[in-house]
Amino acid sequence: MAYSVFRSLLFGLEAERAHEWVTGSLALAQRSALLRRHWRRRWAIRDERLAQDLLGQRFANPVGLAAGFDKDARLVLALAAFGFGAVEIGTVTPQPQPGNPRPRLWRHPSERSLQNCLGFNSAGMEKVATRLAAVRERPVPLGVNLGKNRTTSQAAAQGDYEQLLRRFSTLADYFVLNVSSPNTPHLRQLQVPDFAQAVLAAAVEITAVPVLIKIAPDLPTAAAIELAEAAVEAGAAGIIATNTTTDYALLPGARPVGGLSGAVLREKSFALLQALGRAFAGRTILISVGGVDSAAEAYRRLRAGASLVQLYTALIYEGPRLAGRINRGLVDYLERDGFSCLSEAIGADL
Template structure:
């Protein structure tokens, strides 16, 4: 069965229920690998030297990663490697476990191929994630740990939450991501200011040598996004992940009144912010593009604009588990067509 036949059945379920079913199946397959053959639309991962890169001292077999939020608790690292992802990002994790917002908290906008979510960092907490990561080592693919603050932590104590996550998880992370861009934790996006960023990275540099990336929202003006990211790099960020979900509800026909929109409708917004940042920071920091990527063509556009890596979340829901492999195959085709012998020749070609 291909994924297009399964999709209508999954889409009849509440989105969060569907997620748990899929995650459950992937978790079982991870323990008993013959079960992977039962997953509709799964493809053999592409292994091709032309897609492999060494970045931040890590080897990425291909540039397509799983974006944060799908595997919040780090339960599916092996499965994501089998799907063909070149890396995965677990979290967002908070120091203490928390239930997140009441359900329903994920909605589909099927016509627009979008999702809207107001999850609110439901997660098992840093300690539980740490235990799971210890068991998952050695990782089959690079693993990023995306960290945030608990809902009950007041804004003026936010720094302590990021510090606690780093203390517990830095040694287990291949790279870290500070998330100050989720729309679902009240006040979190207010941390997207230069003073906080400076304080944050000063604290981080005291604690770890691991590469730390900053993940930003798509709803700032391009100018403020650029200023913020330049500051982050000046104070020690290894790179930027752009972007998180958007709170521009005009992007879909029937928005819910809370949460952030992802998928196709944020594609251009996300690209525009990414490109503005790349114009300033390409060559000075690692750039990761995420938001509305659901094909090799879109991934290639981000790569040429300056992204060394891309990530997907919503595309996986609409295109299925074959998506990372499909993107890799298309990338190889596009590299060949443009006369590039390795992906590194295409990264940022529009910036040179």
Template sequence: MYRIVFTQVLSRFDAEAVHHLTIRALRLLGLLPFVTRRLHRLLAPREESLRVTAFGVHFPGPFGLAAGFDKDARCVAPLAAFGFGHVEVGTITAHAQPGNPRPRLFRLPESRAVINRMGFNNAGAAEAARRLRRPRGVPAVVGVNIGKTKVVPESEAVDDYVTSARLLAPLADYLVVNVSSPNTPGLRDLQAVDRLRPLLAAVKEAAGRTPLLVKIAPDLADEDVDAVAELAADLGLAGIIATNTTISREGVASTEAGGLSGRPLKARSLEVLRRLHRKAGDRLTLVSVGGVEDVDDVWERLLAGATLVQGYTGLIYEGPLWPSRINRALARRLRRHGHTSIREVVGRTA
């Protein structure tokens, strides 16, 4: 039914306008706690076999929502109610900013992909912190993804990230340093190890006991992926999220500027995951994102060494019941293969 609605109705409207309408609908749903709790009982992962513990945090299931959808932490509870095992909000910057000029979000249905050049549009860390303090009504594991404010010069990037970390880390189950979006000028330069080390060290100190992860780009050279893995392990980070959107246009017809997500990213994201697992899989928790569309993709990422898996673009094309379908199919697959927990699967083919 959703695919018909998407094809016949939603796809005819501007992608960002539909996104904002979806966020408003979810916010309204969040104002109805009885309905939200009922949805959570029906759709959230409940099978014991799906539960997983990563960096000291207990997740009801391994499949979560990647950063980029709920940029301002406006609808965490409804998203958890629809079945996501965790919700990563953001990217949030220390200061509010409007992002890049519109249009800045483009669907590529023939490629099951999306291009965005949003530019970290958000209301700022203080406003996000205010929202995260509100009671949610349903259990939700919340990650907070932080980035650099566009107008802040690169020489002050560390202080900018630290400001966000101090405000948001106490309210997060885990914190993510985003240095891999292609839509903020100069941001990806911070992935160079000599610049990344002082940044991560400072944010880790500011985050205190909150687990810290770093999110990397799929466009890094293999040797740079290895270097970031060694750095993350050396600094005692909780893990790495791989990968963000790509600037590559391989496999798609569009030349729009911005980060490409969805199916075309699948192969490279999996390749980076496998490389990270070989390099530091015994020392870091790996979170895989990029081109995840169905239970087969989730299963493949778990086998390749991911403890947690995230999706976003699939939600656009599959609709709100997408995470619940994946959870049910994943539980059935575990039973079929004779496994009693996700942990028995992680890294088996790595």
């Protein structure tokens, strides 16, 4: 069935119900090795020109799944079979928590955007870690995105991140400190050099796994660069830009709650990447996320200095072929521009 038909059925359901239905079905379906092989054959692209060694891992392609789609690590095998080059699970919190009351996820189809105020609904680290430990195959690098519990005070926030780093240190290929969700009160106030330095200094003592920090698109550029500088100095392996935006003016008619993602975020996310690319080229790993929905957009991000891209919202609108489609398009761009491999294109526009 063409995804557009499937999508119109799904879009008849309330957005979070549709998500639950799809993820529940995928969790069951991925148990079949035959089905996973079928998905991989249909959708995943293998081309050595797209591969990179980064963060101590082999990334077969640069298109990763962003955090939030698989918060509790139920779908790692399915998502890898869809052709993503990496899968980031989470955000995971230390204790289980339900998140905000529903409704808390809305579609804006004509703007190809989503709006959410989920608020870190999480099964909690014990359950997620146990589930990950049971996943024997590691078809792609696995990121674990970490956040504090809603009830944890700002003063105790660092302790939450430390607990999470300890619990997942043998299970993650890379970590992401999420200090940029708009849906946990005061979380974004942790986007300051002092906190980044303190938590990263602790992180490098706790784990040898690379730790990145994920930032909001709404930070003024100078503050974002200052924060990233502090993080890199304290040992961060990279920066993920960006989380969702609270700039509701980008989407007339949006409710003034939660964060916007997808096409309306695209230029804002790109502008921050460009600034980070200029400031950090060759010094740290940049991962660009926010409105990536095509090979052209992914290529623009890579040329602006991102080593990898991620997406979430476009998967909802475009379906499971998307990672493969972007990767195929990237190979075409590399050929067109005379690059023998992806890493030659990274930062080409800087």
